[in-house]
Amino acid sequence: MVYYFIGSVLPYITLVVFTVGVLYRLGRWVGARIVHRIVLSPFSTTPTDVVVNIGAEAVFFRSMFRMDKKLWVGAWLFHVALFSVLGGHLLGIYTLGDEFTYIGASKVLSEHMSDLLGESFGILLFVALLYLLYRRVTIREVRLVSATSDYLHLFLLIGIVGIGDLMRLVPAWGIEYFPVRQWITGILMGSPVPFPQVPLFAVHMLLVQILMMVFPYSKLMHALGMFANRWILHKMYLDPAPGLPGVTAPAGEAYRPFMGSQAIGGGVS
């Protein structure tokens, strides 16, 4: 009964809540205009600048790196691990662990690599989350500005990642790629197959679906909000050309005869 709900009913609710939520949030943003030019200088002056500026922030967390190295280590590693794990899930489940055969590895080696990378990034992700939680609790300023939901998001992620890591590290509690792929395919095709009877996997999927439903209605949307914000701040801007009208004859020239060889400073061009 529980398995049926988590495996065959909830996914559809999740998909609707998630999709509607994201579109609703994006709609709110698009509905409001960029009224004034509130760019940050130094300006982006070419389209390449715009891409470089937004890219450096999105990929390397540039401003965080400049201003707070400790937070950068935690946050950047967390996000790298997060996207690696998400990518690993996608590839691993889709190819059933064969993803590295496409770059020349044998089937056995590919599965080993898949396991090893999954374990490494999974643990890294878990540690990074614990660090972010530690930081939220111990740094006075961060604690002061945190709401209950800020902790709940972290606990939810720690729960998902912790269970995922357990399933990786204790094979008896884990699950193979194949039944997972069968289940996901069933969901996406609109004809659900029975949910694999693995308790930890059920809890894992329950928490993931809660996360997906929370995502559009929380600060987790910063993943998209970041680009929307940067789009305003790094818009292209070109300064008007300098040069004063009606001042064609360089006045300095006219005075130079009086100056002789002692002229200082001027004449740099």
Place this chain on the structure above:
Amino acid sequence: MRKLHVIPVPDDQKVAKAIEYMDKIRKKFRSFTLAMESCTKCGLCAENCHTYLGTRDPNNIPTGRADLMRKVYKRYFTPQGRLFGKLVGAEDLTLDMIEKWYSYFYQCNECRRCAMVCPFGIDTCEVTFIGRQILHWLGIEPKLHNHTGAAMQKTGNHMGFPKAGIVDTLEFLADDVQEEFGATIRFPVDEPADILYVPSSADLSLNEYTIKGAGMFFNYIGAKWTIPSTLLEAGNFGLLFDQEAVMRDNMRRLVDAVVDLGIKKVVWGECGHGWRTYKHYMDSTLDRPLRVPVTHLHDEVAECIRQGKLVLDPTRNKEPVTLHDPCNYGRACGLIDNLRYVISHVVTDFREMTPNRQFNFCCGGGSAILFDDPVMYDLRIKFSQKKAEQVRATGVGDNGDGILCAPCSICKAQLYPMVEEHELGVHVNGLIDLVGKALVWPGQA
């Protein structure tokens, strides 16, 4: 308030009206909506805000300050806030909260350092702007801002000078220049010309060397220039408390002056927030298009130096000099390198403070937090704490003869008393002041 044509909202309607105004604004300004919705509370902004560093008040952490509004926003405009309330940090709007808005949005210098450091680029300055806008519509704002707005409306400058006074003062200043620098100069007012120079009105009373420097510069290059008596004000307090009526009204004065005097190019004087307003907000605010370019004085001075139009003697400014990058130049207007180019040609001992350029800290007076009442004056000293540390670290004031170059009227107004309070051993100057002193006139070699 009536002078600015605003009727204050009675107390029992303030909450309802504030929510109504906020709803209107969130549907209009994407920058505001995003600031309300994207913060992850990483706390990176805390250590990068000089008002928090000076006061250690949690409501002065940029995200904490924005939270005063974000809590209300969540409560009324998001599903999670309506359903879960306190759990997600949502809160009902009360008169107490409105009072907190007034207190803390007028403790923010709107320097945008938090916007620069924020990993997501959340511009907390926008939140402060909107907060002050709503307060203005409710009929709540400091006397200083209100009176300045009213003086602007009446006379076209913040100090309330009438035209006769302006002409008189400028003639007096021209005589001064003659005596001190041996140069014959003239300050044309309201004359048809090619170049319109818009100085800050404070230059006529507080920063006389700034207007003298600009006057000497324009006379030196033989420009056909003029100062408009109808807009003797580089600043625009509209940006700081009413980006609708007041800001637009002030801008209209510029277009009128340009058309009436047949101007070909507008040159902006030393004012940080004003330069930001007229550089970036005109396109989106003017009712009529302005067809002439507007540039900043120091971009033009730098250009003239590059073209060899100025003969400068840096040995006339031998004191050690450090440069305070006004926030609006560094983070909003990209006026960074030219300041250094100019300063390197007019002084002999220039020392950078750290951090500098776009990373610089605000003077603590940004957005006209220049109140004189004891409580706010005390806060101003705290806000300038970080600046004082920076200046001390450069060592320019060690012999008591240093110069703190701050090319912005509000920075000057804040720093004049603050360098005394912190005993920095420096005096405060604009940048064009130093240019004026370094200019070598014919026959002076």
